[in-house]
Amino acid sequence: MAPETNSIEMFFFPFVGGGHQIPMIDAARVFASHGATSTILATPFHAIHFQNSIKHDQQSGLPITIHTFSAEIPDTDMSAGPFTDSSVLLEPLRQLLLRHPPDCIVIDMFHRWAPEIVDQLGIARLVFTGHGCFPRCVTENIKNHVALESLSSDSEPFVVPNLPDRIEMTRSQLPVFLRNPSLFPDRMRQLEEKSFGAVVNSFYDLEPAYADHVKKGKKAWIVGPVSLCNRTTEDKTHRGKPPTIDEQKCLNWLNSKKPNSVLYVSFGSLARLPPAQLKEIAYGLEASEQSFIWVVGNILNNLSENKENGSGNFLPEGFEQRMRETGKGLVLRGWAPQLLILEHVAIKGFMTHCGWNSTLEGVCAGVPMITWPLSAEQFSNEKLITEVLKIGVQVGSREWLMWNSEWKELVGREKVELAVRKLMVESVEAEEMRRRVKDIAGKARRAVEKGGTSYADAEALIQELKARRLASKD
Structure with a gap:
C-alpha cells in the first residue's frame, strides 16, 4: 500500500x-x-x-x-x-x-x-x-487507597499514598x-x-x-x-474572548510601575466570592503596601446581584479612590488579557485560585504565586506549586467549595497581607522561588x-x- x-x-x-x-x-x-x-x-x-x-x-x-x-x-x-x-x-x-x-x-x-x-x-x-x-495521580491514589470514612474529621490530615513526594491533604x-x-x-x-x-x-x-x-x-x-501558541500581542489580547476592559489603560498603568513591583490578583472566570471576602482581600492588599492589579470580574454568590449592584459596592468605602490617589492599586472588572498582564515586566507575583490554566500561565511567565484554591482540582494544584515545585506560598484557604456554595470560613485580611509580603518583599526565600519559576519557564518554552x-x-x-x-x- x-x-x-x-x-x-x-x-x-x-x-x-x-x-x-x-x-x-x-x-x-x-x-x-x-x-x-x-x-x-x-x-x-x-x-x-x-x-x-x-x-x-x-x-x-x-x-x-x-x-x-x-x-x-x-x-x-x-x-x-x-x-x-x-x-x-x-x-x-x-x-x-x-x-x-x-x-x-x-x-x-x-x-x-x-x-x-x-x-x-x-x-x-x-x-x-x-x-x-x-492532580490526576493524587485523585487516583485517594480513590484507590484512602478510606476517607475512617478519618476522625474533615480537618484531619492524611498522607496521599504511593506518590514520589510526601503530600498531606484533608477531607475538606x-x-x-x-x-x-x-x-x-x-x-x-x-x-x-x-x-x-x-x-x-x-x-x-x-x-x-x-x-x-x-x-x-x-x-x-x-x-x-x-x-x-499565543505568540503575538493580538493573540494574547483576544485569547478566549475579547477583553471587556480597556487593555491599553491596564498596560499604561503597568508601564508606569518599576520592573518586578506589582502583584497580579485574579480568581478565574468561575469563582464567586462573597462580599465579606472581597473586603478582607481589599484590606489585606492595602495593608501590604505593595502595588497590585486586581481583576475582580463577576465574583458574587448571586449573579443577578452582581449585575444589578456591581462588585464595587462591596469593596471597602473609599478603597478604590485611595488606590487611584496613591497609585498603589488598579481594580479591573470583566475579562482581562491575562497572558499580557502576567508577561509584563512590572509583574512580580500572582495571587491565583490555582486553576490549571492559570497555574501554567503563571509558570510560563516565570511568576511565583500566592495560592488560594477554591474548587475542582485546585487544592492538588496548590500542593504542586508550593510543596513540589516550591514556587509559591499558601494564603491559607482550607475548604473546597462548590462554585456557588456558601462560605463557612473567610481568609482574613491578616493572612492576605502576610502572604503578599512573603512573596513580594525581598527575602532569600522569595528570591529562590523566583529563580526556580524562571528556570521552569525556560523549560516550558523549550518543551514546545x-x-x-x-x-x-x-x-x-x-x-x-x-x-x-x-x-x-x-
Whole structure:
C-alpha cells in the first residue's frame, strides 16, 4: 500500500466556559501547526468568543476552521460549569460524524453523552481533561487507597499514598465526588478507560514522575503548555474572548510601575466570592503596601446581584479612590488579557485560585504565586506549586467549595497581607522561588519547540493516527 499523504483530520469538541474552552482551542491550534487539519466544533454563540483566536492562524495558512452546529446550548451562568447540559448537540454531532468522520475527535470530559456516539462509529476518541498529571495521580491514589470514612474529621490530615513526594491533604480540601462517590457515578473514568487515549495540557519537565505514571496507566500525549501558541500581542489580547476592559489603560498603568513591583490578583472566570471576602482581600492588599492589579470580574454568590449592584459596592468605602490617589492599586472588572498582564515586566507575583490554566500561565511567565484554591482540582494544584515545585506560598484557604456554595470560613485580611509580603518583599526565600519559576519557564518554552518533549508528543500522536488510518484500510 502506498504511504498516506493526506493530513490527519482532528475534531476538537470543547466544553462551554473559559477554563475548558480556551485550552482546547489552543490545543487545536497546536495540532494545526503540526500539519493536522483541525476543526473546532461549537455553537454559534460560543464560536463568537474564540473566532478571533484562530484568525491569525488562518491568515498564516494553517489548516484550522470552525464548524458551528445549528443547535444552541442555553446561555447560563457559567458558574454552573460542568452541570450545563450540552446534550442538545447529540444529534447534530452524530450527523456530522456520519457525513464527515475525522481520524479522531478530542472531547472535553464534561460532554458525558458524546463518547458513546463516537465509539459506535469507530472513530478514535481522545479525552481532554483540562488538568495536569499531578492532580490526576493524587485523585487516583485517594480513590484507590484512602478510606476517607475512617478519618476522625474533615480537618484531619492524611498522607496521599504511593506518590514520589510526601503530600498531606484533608477531607475538606477534596472535591465532592471524592468525598461522596456514591452521589457521582464514575462514568467519566469508565469512558476515559475505553478511549484511544488522553491529550494532556502540561509538559514533562514540570512534573516528570507524575507524567511517567500517567503514561504507564493509559496512552497519553503531553503537548503543553498549549497557551504558548499565543505568540503575538493580538493573540494574547483576544485569547478566549475579547477583553471587556480597556487593555491599553491596564498596560499604561503597568508601564508606569518599576520592573518586578506589582502583584497580579485574579480568581478565574468561575469563582464567586462573597462580599465579606472581597473586603478582607481589599484590606489585606492595602495593608501590604505593595502595588497590585486586581481583576475582580463577576465574583458574587448571586449573579443577578452582581449585575444589578456591581462588585464595587462591596469593596471597602473609599478603597478604590485611595488606590487611584496613591497609585498603589488598579481594580479591573470583566475579562482581562491575562497572558499580557502576567508577561509584563512590572509583574512580580500572582495571587491565583490555582486553576490549571492559570497555574501554567503563571509558570510560563516565570511568576511565583500566592495560592488560594477554591474548587475542582485546585487544592492538588496548590500542593504542586508550593510543596513540589516550591514556587509559591499558601494564603491559607482550607475548604473546597462548590462554585456557588456558601462560605463557612473567610481568609482574613491578616493572612492576605502576610502572604503578599512573603512573596513580594525581598527575602532569600522569595528570591529562590523566583529563580526556580524562571528556570521552569525556560523549560516550558523549550518543551514546545522542535526537539522538545511536548513537540515530540504532538508529532507522535499524529503519526499514531496515521498508522491507525493505514491499518483500517488494509
